Amino acid sequence: PLVISIGGTDLWRLMEDREQADEVRDVLGSAACITGAFESFGRILGSLLDEMPPYVVVPRAIELPPWEPPDRVDGLLRVLLPAGLRDIKDPMLGIDLAEELVRRGLPLRLTILGPTIEEEYAERLRARARGLDYIRFDVRPPELVAQAYREADVCWNTSVHEGGANALLEGLAHGHAVYARDVLGNRDFFQGPDAPATLFDPSDLDHAERFHRAVLDESDMARLARVQRAREWLTEHHSAEQEARALERAWQAALP
Numbered sequence: 108p109l110v111i112s113i114g115g116t117d118l119w120r121l122m123e124d125r126e127q128a129d130e131v132r133d134v135l136g137s138a139a140c141i142t143g144a145f146e147s148f149g150r151i152l153g154s155l156l157d158e159m160p161p162y163v164v165v166p167r168a169i170e171l172p173p174w175e176p177p178d179r180v181d182g183l184l185r186v187l188l189p190a191g192l193r194d195i196k197d198p199m200l201g202i203d204l205a206e207e208l209v210r211r212g213l214p215l216r217l218t219i220l221g222p223t224i225e226e227e228y229a230e231r232l233r234a235r236a237r238g239l240d241y242i243r244f245d246v247r248p249p250e251l252v253a254q255a256y257r258e259a260d261v262c263w264n265t266s267v268h269e270g271g272a273n274a275l276l277e278g279l280a281h282g283h284a285v286y287a288r289d290v291l292g293n294r295d296f297f298q299g300p301d302a303p304a305t306l307f308d309p310s311d312l313d314h315a316e317r318f319h320r321a322v323l324d325e326s327d328m329a330r331l332a333r334v335q336r337a338r339e340w341l342t343e344h345h346s347a348e349q350e351a352r353a354l355e356r357a358w359q360a361a362l363p
Contacts, residue, residue: 108139115270118123144271168350187259189274303337
């Protein structure tokens with residue numbers, strides 16, 4: 108039996124009836140079970156598919172790495188945007204946001220971490236960043252990605268639609284202040300009152316300035332308390348054991 112994990116990109120293609128939507132619909136129609144990170148994805152799929160296979164929520168999970176306060180760079184806010192270079196991740200918004208924050212006097216460095224996925228979009232992105240010395244692009248093998256997280260203070264997510272990015276969980280695990288665009292997926296991730304991340308509206312630039320100035324001015328004690336709360340939240344909601352139990356339920360649902 109075929110079990111499919113629906114990601115944010117494919118769900119977005121269906122919702123917007125974009126290129127390859129028909130192929131996505133055909134593949135999902137052949138599944139014995141579909142898994143997704145959030146309940147809302149199942150409801151959306153139910154409204155888009157003629158016949159809906161069983162749907163099982165499988166939460167994203169992370170195993171917490173050891174955490175030690177990383178060295179700060181005095182007077183510099185280091186921002187990491189983990190994103191492949193493609194339109195759905197909208198790293199162009201990240202460049203626009205960084206440029207505005209720098210214009211407002213925030214000492215900021217933005218690293219966009221991820222490979223080129225859409226060549227034409229990546230070319231436009233690099234052209235947009237040309238001459239902005241506080242923006243850099245980086246690609247690392249998997250074993251060196253953790254080091255990129257240790258070299259940052261803030262983790263951004265600028266996607267126009269998100270399937271529940273593990274990159275955000277990794278940012279929290281490494282002690283980042285997480286700033287995620289208020290879109291489907293991110294909203295599901297962080298809708299609870301105890302969620303340790305901040306959702307943002309790209310048009311509210313005053314909010315962006317306040318958030319990042321607060322992170323820049325954060326004391327060591329306040330940062331430690333924030334990181335402890337985030338790690339407790341990750342343990343409660345995104346453990347590997349929870350993911351494994353949910354996957355087992357999905358596989359059982361797929362069996363005759």
